[in-house]
Amino acid sequence: MLLSPIKPAKRARIGLYSIGLEAYWNQFPGLRERLTEYGAFLERQMSAFGDVFNFGLVDNESKGRRAGEWFNENHVDLIFCHAATYATSSTVLPVHQLCTKPVIILNLQPTTRIDYERTTTGEWLAHCGACPVPEISNAFNRAGIPFRVINGLLGLDYTPAISLTNENTAKRPESILAWKHIQEWIRAASVIRTLRHSRFGFLGNTYSGMLDMYSDFTMIQAQTGVHVEVLEMCDLDRMLATVTELEIRGKLEETQHIFEISGDSPSDPIAKRPTEEQMRWACQVAVAQEKLVKAYDLDALSYYYHGAPGGAYEKLQSGFILGHSLLTARGIPCAGEGDLKTAVAMKICDILGTGGSYSEIVVVDYEDQTILLGHDGPFHIAISDGKPILRGMGLYHGKQGTGISVEAKVKSGPITTLNVTQTGDGRLKLIISEGESTNGPIMQIGNTQTPVRFRKDPDAYMEQWFQEAPTHHCAMSIGHNASLFKKVGELLYCKHVTL
Structure with missing residues (x-):
């Protein structure tokens, strides 16, 4: 959609x-x-x-x-x-x-x-x-x-x-x-x-300890032209205070039209049917997120915040995934865990009209010879295989808070992953991989997952991929786009490799 x-x-x-x-x-x-x-x-x-x-x-x-x-x-x-x-x-x-x-x-x-x-x-x-x-x-x-x-x-x-x-x-x-x-x-x-006319928001901080994702804002601007606008949770909280009841109802209607609202997961006890309270809160936050994007004239957003247990900002961040998925589908890619480089990858894919959904390795299926790629959100709704599903989460694994999450897969057919990483000399590098999204099964745990068959068996592919020292997230686009992404790399004067 x-x-x-x-x-x-x-x-x-x-x-x-x-x-x-x-x-x-x-x-x-x-x-x-x-x-x-x-x-x-x-x-x-x-x-x-x-x-x-x-x-x-x-x-x-x-x-x-x-x-x-x-x-x-x-x-x-x-x-x-x-x-x-x-x-x-x-x-x-x-x-x-x-x-x-x-x-x-x-x-x-x-x-x-x-x-x-x-x-x-x-x-x-x-x-x-x-x-x-x-x-x-x-x-x-x-x-x-x-x-x-x-x-x-x-x-x-x-x-x-x-x-x-x-x-x-x-x-x-x-x-x-x-x-x-x-x-x-x-x-x-x-x-x-x-990119040279873009403003990327950086809300909160990078997930602590994820060393591959730390980047210098000046380096990002020097090599891409992107301006990084540093935002605080209080900026979003200020937007939240202006959200009206009419806006919440409108976002609820939009959400119910775009998503399938799940029942309880048959397998995972922490994945439940979203409660009315969870849906309403996620929609209220989604309206605030859109207001933030417009107030700061943003073209993309990288975000992460855990907040003090039981605090107002912990509750605020628990409503992030729905709104950031909706923004991603409207040309404002949102990358979680403070991964600014993957926000750049997602934006490149989106400018080219090929999607660009936030992904990492989930699990390998050696029977089907596929690697499942996905995350706990956000998801690029425009390249979804059918309606994405909303699930209520009793907890966010590795993070604080509870809320709703998106379960979806990218439509079957040709795909290309784009990884923007950083080398030891401080230069950006594109890692490009073409493959096929299959119609294989996925878990019902409230996360995005897409089974991908690359041109080599999983072990051979992963060995080659890891040797290129990637950032552990990537953007998944639809279509075979290696030739196109290589040209972007050349015009950015950026190192690039196709696996």
Whole structure:
């Protein structure tokens, strides 16, 4: 079930330009217009995924300088250089010396093969985009400018009138793959833009003794752009005092629509049907949590607090899981136990529209060759396999207080886990794993659990995973997203590994 986002992700701002050789335009009438038409097609297609700033043709080094300044003025996040025909590398290099945003060269041929018997020099020049790419690559390398190249077919769904061959290549695999990578780069750039404009709340503290989760707020901001707003329980308590009876009733109705309210667990004596008092309190807290997010303009939240036994804040934190699950489903990922790095992982998944549910290893099923991943909450409702279940908990294991908890599993099919960890030199690192969520059984104990079959047997997978020194939590997303997450890692200048 998809809920309306509280703060939608930002669209990437994409720079685009095509290159050519100024001397060609008088020699081959119609060539310039033809290449401009190709650039306009790229702009239209890319606009489905981001805001495109198309400078047009760059055909000499002076225009290259103007293009670089123009991209700076428009605050682009990523630049595509369309190798439309041959151009000298001196035309291209100034663009990226002035605008230092990541650059991707598009070597996209308009046709699968030229008509050898009819082709003229002008016709060939419209299809020789690969010709300048080695020269540009050499110049970038020597100038210390990182770059990527996408090779393939342009993907037009028609043939321009000027063409002497068939240019309808939209359904060719070389076009489909090229556009998959273009789309992924733009989506990855939207992650970077959104993170750089994000405010993450840090409520309370980190669970004591979980050394893998301790992080430096300055380090997080330096490497992701995220601002960390340090919050106190009294800030949430202040919001709680403003909650009205009407708001509580509205949240109760919303909760009953989204969740299945459980009976007593047939197996676990601490997992019971939620009482009316537990439901009402969780909904009152959920309203306060939403007010806190809006008051502090938050994009994500990491939280943990146990409070003194029997104290007001212990009771307040006992109502956290429902509201944080609802916020996670509305684009405000919430990571428990004060795990700020996993909040970043969850936010990356959510910006990309792939979910991102809070998880850790629960247990291994050697019969099914699966690893159950989950937690005591929160859960990303939007990627649930059916209605998530609410259970009343007589206690929260390893924590204080009682309340309600979410029992659910991620829908069956392809999944990808994203772990954001920190290395000994203080750098963030992404650990990416693709697998399949199965329809295997889960426990009825009020926790989220998803059985996942990875591409290696459980022991071999865990050995490889543990060697990468992960944070013990991760975000579970739907779909096979390794290629997409790797691009996010590259744009963050962050180490990344796919298992």
